[in-house]
């Protein structure tokens with residue numbers, strides 16, 4: 316292994332095995348190879364790739380990973396069970412598949428709860444110990460590094476501590492390099508983990524690891540409690556993916572080890588890649604990255620409250636537990652009706668607009684934001700609409716690329732149950748009156764098309780812009796269909812994406828406002844001079 320920390324602490328990733336056990340994740344071999352590359356780039360020490368022999372996909376993964384990936388940091392790990400009861404380890408088909416995977420490291424899963432041995436394995440406690448001992452010894456004799464996962468260890472310890480420890484000792488004495496205590500049902504709390512890990516370490520002398528499921532929401536805390544108690548091997552998954560509610564999340568665990576414990580567990584510079592790697596893996600598994608995930612979520616360093624912003628203006632550390640750049644994330648200011656002067660000044664700075672400490676101007680902007688939010692606008696989700704508002708206040712007039720004389724949208728209900736949608740816009744741009752009509756698959760789409768048909772000749776930059784998301788929310792208020800409607804639109808131009816908001820008594824009026832802002836902002840971004 317190159318460039319790994321020399322204290323021997325193990326960061327063991329099981330995204331491709333336990334992470335893949337999450338409902339909704341279904342990885343192809345190509346997905347697994349991509350994730351393995353990301354994890355290796357990140358610098359974990361071990362990548363558990365799956366259970367060879369359990370399904371053709373995992374078997375193929377090991378063959379291809381060995382042939383196609385030149386691992387820089389990680390060792391590939393194959394996962395599987397101890398031999399079956401009454402079968403010699405060397406004759407067990409599943410143990411053979413582990414060897415045939417070619418993985419240099421093998422993690423065996425073994426029962427350590429007496430009830431599981433009797434009910435699930437349907438064998439004796441003695442035979443289970445023999446299964447552990449013999450399988451570990453056989454795989455060691457074949458030149459493999461062996462780790463052993465003690466399934467249901469903490470529940471088993473409660474039921475029969477003596478037997479649970481015998482399983483640990485059997486594995487340790489047979490040559491298992493690390494014995495991992497698993498909170499398989501995820502029901503433990505940090506204090507319980509701490510006490511058990513300390514005792515088992517003292518009583519067995521085995522090197523211990525921790526594998527924590529997140530059923531109490533404590534998997535990361537439980538993992539760190541085990542480390543405090545002496546465990547030197549942590550099993551985690553990217554973004555906490557895993558069976559049921561998931562596993563200990565790799566990213567907060569390694570961030571805590573590096574930044575809070577001062578223990579180097581990743582190669583130099585890897586932590587700064589953490590946000591990117593987390594999001595890249597989320598893309599591969601086809602799940603939206605969680606915006607509120609510690610350290611790596613887009614909201615992890617987003618500040619909304621005015622009081623926070625006023626302190627952050629003096630020193631960001633006053634309201635941040637770390638500098639976001641250390642984990643590759645960024646601080647963001649959110650503007651809403653909870654903003655104060657400092658929030659607006661900092662947001663202006665983020666947008667490259669110096670408000671120059673003009674208290675009256677900043678106060679006016681704060682006031683305007685609060686009034687508009689009361690009407691239903693939301694600026695924290697619509698940065699582009701906020702920037703237009705800010706510029707309008709700073710420059711004393713709106714930035715306009717076109718002026719709207721009127722617009723109209725018609726929905727025609729036909730006897731065959733289909734609808735025809737048509738819109739007409741009347742605009743002024745560069746001194747020219749434009750009347751444009753278009754059809755669409757809905758009234759908003761028809762309006763969007765009419766706007767483009769009318770303006771594209773004058774502003775060819777519009778051709779690069781595309782509406783990528785459209786969200787409608789009925790705000791509380793009057794009665795049913797009379798309620799206020801808020802529309803959020805996201806637009807992209809191949810270089811980036813921006814969001815705008817519109818509010819109105821009906822969905823089409825609100826959509827029109829959001830579209831108007833979307834194109835005004837897009838033209839501003841494209842460097843077009845505003846003129847009517």
Ligand SMILES: CC(=O)SCCNC(=O)CCNC(=O)[C@H](O)C(C)(C)COP(=O)(O)OP(=O)(O)OC[C@H]1O[C@@H](n2cnc3c(N)ncnc32)[C@H](O)[C@@H]1OP(=O)(O)O
Pocket residue numbers: 333366368369370396397398399400424425426435436437466499558
């Ligand atoms: C806590 C965890 O997450 S461990 C990881 C669990 N992961 C998975 O189960 C995913 C992959 N699993 C599979 O594809 C299948 O379950 C297989 C291929 C492993 C086994 O499939 P099958 O042979 O059809 O058996 P099945 O799944 O019904 O039952 C598991 C068998 O393994 C046995 N077993 C369970 N744990 C162990 C163990 N630690 N050591 C030895 N045998 C074990 C069970 O007693 C049962 O044996 P039986 O078939 O004689 O009743």
Ligand SMILES: CC(=O)C(=O)O
Pocket residue numbers: 333424464465466467497498499500526528
């Ligand atoms: C091994 C494992 O995944 C568990 O015990 O949860």
